[in-house]
Structures are given as structure tokens and as C-alpha cells.
Amino acid sequence: MKLNKIYYLLILAMITSLSSCEDDDDLYPQLGEDPRNINEVLAETADLSVLYQSLVEAEMDSLLRETTTYTVFAPRNAAFDQADLSGLDQEERENLLSNHVLSTVTADFASTLSTGYRPTMATGPNGNFLSLYINTEGETTLNGDVSLVTESSNKGATNGVLHVVDGILTPPAILDHVEANNQFSTFMEAVELAGLTDMLSATEVTDAENPDYPLTVFAPTNAAFENFLGDLNGAFGWTTLADIPTDVLRSVLEQHVITGSNLISAEVFGTEQTPVSGEVFSVSAQGVVSDASYTDGNVTVQDIQGTNGVIHGVDKVMLTEAVFQSILDETLNLKERIEDRGYTSFIAAAEKAGLMETLETEELTAFIPSNAAFDSFLSVIENFESLEDFETPEEIELLKSVLEYHLHEGRLMSSSLTDGPLTTTQGDELIFDTATGRLTPSYEFAPKATLETTNIGASNGIIHQISNVLVSAEDAEALGYPVPATGGPEYGYEIYHDALNPGFWVGWTSPDFANTENVYSGNNSIKLDYAAYEALQIGNDEGIDLSAFTTINFALYSENGTSVLLALNGNNDAGQVLSVPAGEWTEFSIPIANVSDGATTLTQFVLQDQSGEAGTLYYDQIGLDVTVGEAPAPTFALPVYLDEETESGFQNTWNGWGGTWTWNSTEQVQNGTSSIKLEYFADSWGALQIGGAEGVNASDYSTFEFSAYGAPGSGTTPLLVNLGGSDDGVSLDVIEGEWTTYSFPVSQFPDTSLGEIRFKNTSAEARTIFIDNIGFNN
Template structure:
């Protein structure tokens, strides 16, 4: 009676299949429900006769007839014939039993996954490879569902639901993958594949990494982005510009022969000798990383992609052996690209389109480089969730505010103002205040932590904070020569000068800023409204008057109301002389053009006094 019921179930399923096949109007995936097992579906479906015969020979028909939750990628008869022909095998009967078992298990997952649940990525089949580890399948959903780049789910033939799982009909048998097969299947490794298959190498690497001689292999596979960063570091545009010997040294440095090293078997500080001959070191103190000869660690970003002749772990950096590192002299962009501490800076540089500028030979630049922690603090303090939220124009100027033209080693830095490549709305370069009295500080907000990283096109000084675009207040508070001025501006009985001069209302400002000695020379510092009038007499609103804009006899109205008159040239060492509202003359302009985003500062040696008779 049970046998009769089983026959009736199979007949009913075959009738349903016939109805589905005749209905060509539905291009979607069927999800046809049945209480047949996967084995019964294979037995009752004409296009699976080869599959069923293989399952019976391998002793797996019974397994797929038992209760469970399986996913089977089921090759058609045509797929089996193509596989046998391609491998010179007359029939399934000629395939060795143990080979056939593993081949079939490479089409089976131990959980039920419908087409809507499939995502691009790796998953393990029930087939096994070195050390009895389950083989990996790479599922790609960019166009339908593709498996290992060799087989695809046939349109309209996904989601044949069984009582113990689901069947997806595929157009090709999925052979046990080699390391080369997995590299070819994943587009993220296309640069690696291009390197391995360089015409001058012939089939050296494809034969090695698809075969068993010297296997199993452990391969640390750099992503395409990792190769892009390598090219940046080398100052080249293409892998074609790297000579054969160097490229082979690099590729060999990513392979460990004779060992299938899983992620779980790694230990902190463990060393491994590569196929190239030099060692790599594993650092598990904060995630899984690899130390190479460059002292810049690579992150292991995907693990345990198991093939039949080894295992792949994806890394975000091309590993550099000592033999190659000795000959590398990276550019600024290249150094940043090779150093994980500056991954945020690299992302910012790429978003701002500044990669080429920082990669150019002969650029001769000095860069103050904020690390990842500095960028995180900058984003948090400015209310940005990520770099993606920072407007490109703003990000570009912030980055350029860390760059000076010319090479300035730490020994050449002194307490002074210099210009960065950032500009205000008028195209004037912003200033940078460097203070070397105690280390090297920049605009009073960032400290140099590591100096004099000399690279091919300049020098890098690592800093602990992003140097935000400066306002008038930035420079006033950063420069110890203006402490008396800052005290006056922030006195309790004064308006919010700090808020005014750090904002954009009535900007740009031109500020004649008295140095400390100017305040010291006053008989007494005014208070209250008198102090307000004095301070306002030093500010010109809505005008960014640089030194080149000054002319002899020019008279300009201040925020207080009285005019300040310019005399050129200045007396003695003065760049210019000023006459204030009270008629005091010979007031010396002793430093000019400290350029902020919202105005410009000129330092003066005497406090300006307005006309008190008004």
C-alpha cells in the first residue's frame, strides 16, 4: 500500500510538472509545493534521470529521501552530458564512486534556501576538501543566480519545493572548485587574476593553483581595491608597469604551500613562511591582521573560502616582501594607501578627487596627515555620521588645509604663519599657524605625532586631529601674541565678539589685531562700552582687505564708525602705518595677511583708539 501511494505521489508530481512546463506565460520562479522528497522529485522528473542515476550509484538517493532541510542545485541531463564529454568520461558508471559522491555533494547545502533568500557571497556545500573542510560555493546574484561562475539557475526553474528542502534546476554540473576557480568566480579578485595570468607568466600560476602538486595551498587574496592602492603606492597606473620579477615576488608572498590554514587555526604572533621564502606574521590582537615587510598591516576581511586544493582568505592590502619593499619609494597618496591608520584619510582623498595631486611625481608637498581616530572625532564634533555626509566642496578644502606647497621637514619648521592649499571664496590661500615652542602644533588644535615621513613627492607629518578650516577666532586663540586681545574680546561686559568673528554674518572681516605689547603700552585697558568701542575700531566688516589691496591714503570705516587711514610705505620696519580715529599716527602694521575663511588679520603694534569726542 505504501509503495502504491508513493507511485501515486510521483505521478501527481509529474502531472504538475507537465502543467508548469506548458504554462510559458509565467517567467517567475514557481515555488511549486509538493510532499515529495528531493530524491522522489529527481526520480520522477525526466530531465533529472542522469542526476537520479548518479544519486543512486553514489548512495545519496536515500539521504535525499530522508527528512531534513536541504537545498539542491540540480543539473539537467544536458548538463551531465556536457560535463562527462568535457572530462572524457563515457558515462556516469565510469566515474569513481568516491569522486561521484563528493561531486554530487558539491550541489547540496544543509539548509533550505529559496531563491529570494540567496545573496551574493560564499556558502558551504556538503562536499569536503582538505582536512575534511566543507567546500565553498560562491553565489552571485548580479544577474540571476550563478554558482562558482560555472553554473546558473535556469530562469523559471528555481524553488521546486520538496518535503525535505528545495530544488533549483541548474544548467551545468558544478565541479569541485580549485583556488583558481574561486578567484575567477569572484569579480572582487579580477585584478589578482589579471596578475596571475599575465601572458609572460604563461600557465605557471593557473597550473599551480588549480592542481595538487604542493597542495594544499593557503592564499591571501588581495581585493581589487588593494591592488589599486598598491599602484597608488608605486606611483603607477597599471600592473603592466610592474616588471615580471617584482610581480612574481609579490604574488609568491601571498601563498603558503603544503598547508590548509583556516582562520580558526591562526594564533596571535604566529609566523608562516610564504612560497616567496619570507615570513608573514599574524596579529590577532584587534581583529585578524597580517604584518608584512612594510610594517603596515593588512586586514583579513573574508576567511575560509575552501577549495579542493587549498583555502583563500581575502585581504584589503597587497602584502609586500622585504625584497620589494627595499625598492619602493611611495608617493604621499601611496603611503596613505598602504597604511591602515589612514584609511579614512584615503577615503576622503578619493572622494575629494585629490588622489592624482598627491600621487604626482615632483609635487613637492608637505602633508599633515590625520589618522582614523582624528577623522572620527572630526566627524562626530561636526555632526556627520560618516564621510559620505560631508559635502565634497567642504571636504576638499578641509583636506587642502593640511597641505603646504614645498617640502618642510620638522627641522625647517618654526613658529610662524604659512599658507596651505585651501582657499577662501575669493581664492586666497588660507593661513596655518605653526607653533614649535613645545613640539609642533597647528592652529592650536592639532599636534604632530610623527614627523618627517619622507616619500617620493614630499614629506608627511602625522597629526592627532583634523585641522578644521580656520576663522578669525581660530588664529586669535592659537597665537600667544594675541592673548591680551582675546582676553579683551571675551571680557564679561563685552558683546559676543567670539561668536561674531567666528561666524559669517557681516563677513568677511578685516581685523587689525594688536599684539600683547600694544595692550601693555596702554595706561589702562578700557572697560565696558569704552572697551567695546575700542575693539570695534579694529574691525572692518564685509571686506577682506589684504596687504595688496592697501593703498597710500586709503581711509576705511570701522565697525565702531570712525575711519582708519593707511600710509604707505610704513616707517621703520613697519609694513604700513595707520592713523586711528583719535588721530594717532605711526601705528605700525607688523604682520599681514593671516587669512581665515571669514576674513583676514593684520597684526599691529599699537591699540587703535576711536575719536572719543564724537
């Protein structure tokens, strides 16, 4: 038994050995009795002598003597004869040669090659191995235009296999890869039509100063472009790429290109990216691509490495917001577009009022209030608290009338809106003002509405989002729209009254611009629940020309009292701290010159908490050069002058010099019965002096406040105010023809001893001004 077992094992070993020899003969038919490595095969093949000599000169021939398994695509001599490589330096030549070599686990014979990308031993950005595109559909090609030489492939060697090819595999740039793969042929056509070939082909080698190098490109497949063209055909009738306007096509392609980074899949998956278009898109950890549209795409091929960047194939053309919205403009009707934009309150009201068919079929311009505007509207009217309260046929007809007051027959882009009346399908008119972008309803006590977002297209009309629900005189009584107790102010330039004007943005915090619980005038005010040192920040990117205005005005209310910093254009150093009394609305009229630091345009302003504690502030009637009714008398912790006589022990017997002073003038009074009239003589540099009160020091208080009025015809009066009797103090301008309230931190005054309070004319001209409501606050 033991002998039989040994015999059996010997026979098995012989069979295995024969089988192995047969496998070697099949796999490496040219090994023969004297096996050679790839380097030796190159050295002994006359038609590969140029390649071999190039490897020797580059000192790379030793690589192909190693025991590692390689697949080598060896260009025959004729391929070198047809190429000009004289301009390559040593590093570039080595990289070109390396692009013909694959480091593999098993040898790649012609029969086992498959379509796809393989890394060569050449490198690109960040040291990543360049990709080689192998296409085995029909005749096998490499990078699109290099083929295996018939009957000269599968040259076996001890360390791999060698295939003779008819061309040189030049290290490919992104554009070369796109051109090589037929699945990207439509993308290639789009790149050429959009004029982006230079961007996708420029490399560090050809343009060392190229700011775009390297690139990450998301290349849509042909199927992705087919779907995209289907959408464009439905929207615009465009059937080919050539039909698409060049600027549109370029903006679409720029959504797919990231400059300055070679982001392989491990670096780009699970991130947000900003392409050349500037519009962010995201790539999930699973390779799902999300853009501005409602449909996501997928990365189908990743990490196609070129000399100037990397490509990831995607199955969707990614869209910018503008392109996506333009498609929706042409494919969705007004009803669908209003739904798409999220105007749920208007749609719910239209459905209840039976207006859905109208929105689907008629050509209209629709002024659509935001959902917040509807909430504000329902909180103001007294007869209905919600849309569900419109129940009877008469009430539903009323709701229909309200909505039709927001519709105009025909299509009006914002550029087509003109000053004057605009007839609605309800029959009543709106008044449009092009300067402010404001719509004024026929009911005088209802708020105006401003255009917030314009030119939202639909297949049968145009949508303009507005800030308030418009109320006609015809519907106001039935709605129970209240008559406000106080009217609104008049503005030189309105920023906020019942609604923030168009063109302005809000930053830092999120105020309620439709607050109704505490209002100074009109129907709404701004409510801000703030943390310590937070602010109301309102900006205008175009900027407001300040040359035509003198004051910035607003009303503030604080339940417990506080202090705020008014600053323009982000310049807090030039700002002014204002004291807000507790429990009452206070109007502020601050000279622009005091807080602008010489700026000629207003791009933003802030009212920032200075108390260091959280709280709530209400803001109303914000604007430039606001004209309002009589202001309420201020409340001071230490009054100096309120009416007719000085207060708190201050003395009016000093009077001053260089002028005449009337302590109980009634010519111009901010409130109450009298003010102080100051008539400065010419060339006198005159000053009003108020004697200090015994035992009082200004440093015990936070702000010094007073109001001043420049007599008509006197022009702007430059004034120096101080609290200690010296010529060091705070400079300001008194505005001609209006009352202005000034509030300064006591800390701004060099001398706070209160030996006297002095108002000094710092011009040589004769001037007349009026002073009222002087005092200190904590």
C-alpha cells in the first residue's frame, strides 16, 4: 500500500508538470527554450530598436528587466519616424516612455483586454498615474488612435507581455481623453462650440503660468446630452448643440469645470464644489451629483487622469440656476410655476377662489405676494383670520377679487413697467413707481408693495414677487382692513415703512419685517430679538447717492431702554451711539455728515446693540430726510433745557458772546412751547454758554443729547459743542430748514467737568439756529 501511494504521487506530479508546461506554451508561445525578459525582447527585435535605444538613453531599460509583471505597448520604429520629440526635456521624455508601460498582476494579452481605463506608469498632477483608454469594440485601440500591430502582439516574456503598436502614446491632456472616448463625443462638440478647447488642453508644460491648471472636469456622457437636448427642445425648440446660444452653452459647460485642483474621487466625493460658473454643486459620498435643477446625476466613470487634470464622467448635464429657471419659464404654466416657486398661500387662495384654470390658460402678469406677506395680511384684516374663514359664496368672491387685483392681462417684464396706473383683471388700478419699484394700491391705508424678485417666467406669463398683499378700495371694507391711527412719514428716500424697499438686503440677524404688535406708524414695524452686540443690518449693493440728503432717520422702541450704535458702510469707528429711552417710541434724525466719514454713497447701515445684553428692539419709518409730525418730548435723566428755562440747576445768565440769545423763542419749536434762538454775528466766532449746575459731572451719564434747527436762508451751520468750557469738543453740522436730534457719547468729549455747556459757531458767517431739548441720559 505504501509503494502504491508513492507511485500515485509521482504520476500526479508528472501530469501537473506537463500541464504547466502546456500552459506556459499557450500563454508565452515565444519563450522557447531560452526565456527572455521584456527588455531582452526589445533589444533583440529590430523593428523596436528606436524604443529600446530611447529606454537605454533614459536609463529606463533596467525597469523592464525586473521580475514585476508588465504590459508594454511598444511603438515600432516607423511610429518614431512620424513623431517629433526633439522638444522634450529628459523628464518629459521619461514620462512619455512610461506612458507605454502598465504595471500589472497578470499579463494583459490581446484576448483579455477590455474596454475601459487603466493606469500607466506615467504621472500627471500630484503624481497621479495617467490613464490609458483601451477600446476593444471592433479593432482594439489605445487613447483613440493607436492600434495593435497585427500578428505582433502577445509577445510573452518572463516578466509580462509586449504588444507592438503603430503609434506613440503621447501623455494625454483632458481634451485628448474626451476626444478619445466616443461616449464623450457630444461633450467634445459642445466644448468646441463654446470655445473651451484651450482651457481643457492647456497644460503646465505648455503654459507654466496657466492660472486654471490643473482642472477637475465632470464630463456628461452622450446619453446625458441627449436628455438635456430633449429638455431644450421642449422649452425652446433647440434640437442640436449648434442651436444653443454660445453664451448659454458656455455657462452650462462652465458648471462642469473646477479650476486650480486635480480632485480625484476620494477628494471630491462628499463635498461641495464651486466651478467656473460660480454656482455651487455637491457630490455625495456615493457619487450623486446635485445641481440647481430638481434631478440629480451620478458619477459613472471616475479618475480619468490627464496631464492637466482629471475627468469624472457623469450621466447628467449639470445646470446653472439661470438655465434651469429659463427652461421652467418655457415649460411650466403660471399655476405650475407659482407652485414650483413655493407660493403656497397664493395657490391655496387661488384654488379656493376658482382661479386655477385662469392661471393655467390665460396670458397674465402676476404680482405674487410671498407667504410671509399673506401671513401679515391675514393678521391685519379684522374680518378673516385665515383662508378657511372665506366660506360663503360672497366671501369666496371677495377672495377672488383680492387675487385678481394682483393680475394684469398680458405679459409685462419688469423693464416694461412704467410710471403710472396699471389695470388689473379685477378692474381697479395699481400705481407703479419705477424709481422705487413700488406698487401703490387704491386703498390709501393699505401698505404699498415693492418688487422683490422679478421676471419669473412661465409659458403663459410673468411672475413678479412682491412684499405685501395689495388691497383695493373696493375690497377693503369687506375685508375689515383697519384705518391706522397714525399716517406714514414722507421720505426723501424711503428704506422701510411697512415693508423693506426693493434692492435692499438683510444680514447678520433675521428680523421680522411684518411685525404688527408694536407699530409707530402705518401697519407694520421691524421686530428684532437680538443677542448681545447683534445688529439690524440693511444693505444696498448698488449704493444710494448721499449727496442729495442730509439726515438718516428712524424710530426706535425698547421696553427696558438700551443704547445702539449707528454706523454706515461698516465703519463703526465713525458711528454714533444713541440712547433709546425705555417704553416709548423715539424718533432719531442723525446728520449723515456725522456718521458717513466722508462716504458719498450708502451701501449699508447697522444699528448695533451696545448694552451687551440680549433684548428686543422695534424699528420703524427708516429713510433719508424723513418729514414727520411733531415728535414726542424726550425724557432725560438730567434735563438741561426743555421749555422756556434751564433745568436741574443749570444757569442761562451766562448767555455767551458774539451774538444774541432768546431763551423763550416761539419761532421754531421742536415740541412744547419754546426753544432757544441763537443769532451769531459775522466774524464773531460766537458761542452760547450755559452755566454748569453745582455738583454735576457729565461723566456720570452715557450720552449728551439736543435738537437743532437751521433757520431758512442761513445754510448749514458748523457747530462745536463742548461740556467743559474749552474749545475742545464735538463738531457737527446743523441742517437748514429741519429739526435734527443729536446724541453723542459723553466719552467723546475731552472735558466732562460741566463747568459750562458751549455751542460755538465755527464759521465766520452770520448764522441763526434754534436749540431745543438739551439733556443727559444714562
